[in-house]
Amino acid sequence: MSPRTLSNPAPLRDRIQITCHRIWCTRLPLLLLLAAIPAADAQQQVRIGVMQLFHPHQLVLEQDSGQVLAVATDSKPASLVLNGEPGRRQLIFRADRNRVVVGSRSALSWTASARDGSAAAFRLSVPGKFHRIYRGQLTIHSESGELVAVVRMDRETAVASIVAAEMNDSDPMEALKAQAVVTRSFLAAGPRHPNFDFCDTTHCQFLKSPPPAASRVWSAVQATRGVLLQYRGKTLAALYSSRCGGQTRSLRDIGMEPGEAYPYYAVPCAYCQRHPFTWHSTISNRSQNPKPGNETRRIQEARQWGWSAIPGSDFTVAAEAGGWQLEGHSVGHGVGMCQLGAVGMAASGASFQDILAHYYPNTVLISQP
Ligand SMILES: [Zn+2]
Ligand SMILES: [Zn+2]
Numbered sequence: 001m002s003p004r005t006l007s008n009p010a011p012l013r014d015r016i017q018i019t020c021h022r023i024w025c026t027r028l029p030l031l032l033l034l035a036a037i038p039a040a041d042a043q044q045q046v047r048i049g050v051m052q053l054f055h056p057h058q059l060v061l062e063q064d065s066g067q068v069l070a071v072a073t074d075s076k077p078a079s080l081v082l083n084g085e086p087g088r089r090q091l092i093f094r095a096d097r098n099r100v101v102v103g104s105r106s107a108l109s110w111t112a113s114a115r116d117g118s119a120a121a122f123r124l125s126v127p128g129k130f131h132r133i134y135r136g137q138l139t140i141h142s143e144s145g146e147l148v149a150v151v152r153m154d155r156e157t158a159v160a161s162i163v164a165a166e167m168n169d170s171d172p173m174e175a176l177k178a179q180a181v182v183t184r185s186f187l188a189a190g191p192r193h194p195n196f197d198f199c200d201t202t203h204c205q206f207l208k209s210p211p212p213a214a215s216r217v218w219s220a221v222q223a224t225r226g227v228l229l230q231y232r233g234k235t236l237a238a239l240y241s242s243r244c245g246g247q248t249r250s251l252r253d254i255g256m257e258p259g260e261a262y263p264y265y266a267v268p269c270a271y272c273q274r275h276p277f278t279w280h281s282t283i284s285n286r287s288q289n290p291k292p293g294n295e296t297r298r299i300q301e302a303r304q305w306g307w308s309a310i311p312g313s314d315f316t317v318a319a320e321a322g323g324w325q326l327e328g329h330s331v332g333h334g335v336g337m338c339q340l341g342a343v344g345m346a347a348s349g350a351s352f353q354d355i356l357a358h359y360y361p362n363t364v365l366i367s368q369p
Pocket of ligand 2 (some may be wrong): 243244245246247269271272273338339340341
């Protein structure tokens, strides 16, 4: 397992309400990553694969904010228009093996954008389950009877959408900026999937609808525009963790060999030390003793028992009738920036540079035009 196979944590909003019951299992099937996939392009755009968790057979596309959408197939440009008029308010895409059907038309792929081909705001939904607003250019194709929706968007829009998912808009501005730099660095370090760059789960970066232009999150993204975290001249796909439990961990601490990659460091976290936290869980299985301290092993065990059974890799185990009682103090892998610790540092007057220097020793910040 390489450092890049580590997943990032669930959003802060969920974290605060913690969270032994959060859905973690979705990240695992995507852990096989590719290290050298060409990026979307040089225009600082990213391609996000969205809604794959739902394995959708049907997707509904609608306008947002009244913007006209031009919808085309791989063979016919601008064949349909969504403009809000009767009969032109939404389109339903259905998977038919490796093709995608809209009404009576079938194609290998469909695209939707503004009329001039640029990014547009639109609403995409899995009927009865989920919907989200995106801003970008949408492509839909089908693989083995499931629809694959990919949104190409400006990288800064993606950064803002991710920070909005990871932090509260009311969090201290310097913590929002630190998260923005970490998120941007993760995206700039390179893609992690073959057919798009990143997914929208915690395997890559959980993502919400773009926040309002007047939000504090957008201010933090704009204030750090182009700023990246680097180690030895390479942008770092920076890992971060929900709640470190008092001290962050190096890759070796969690049983991973960094090689030439950034090794991460164990640094103290004042906030978590001042705000101790304990989770408990029970595993009803006596055949195998859960063992703490190793992230690779935690992932293996979580596959067996579920992520909610072992929220962090640092815990104690006690035998009880028919199973094991676990008690832990950290959530996530504990590697890199502790998000609660970052909020705590910012509340105490630290700048985003201070926060990043603390949690990522031996890195530098660069500004990319
Ligand atoms: Zn992913
Ligand atoms: Zn911490």
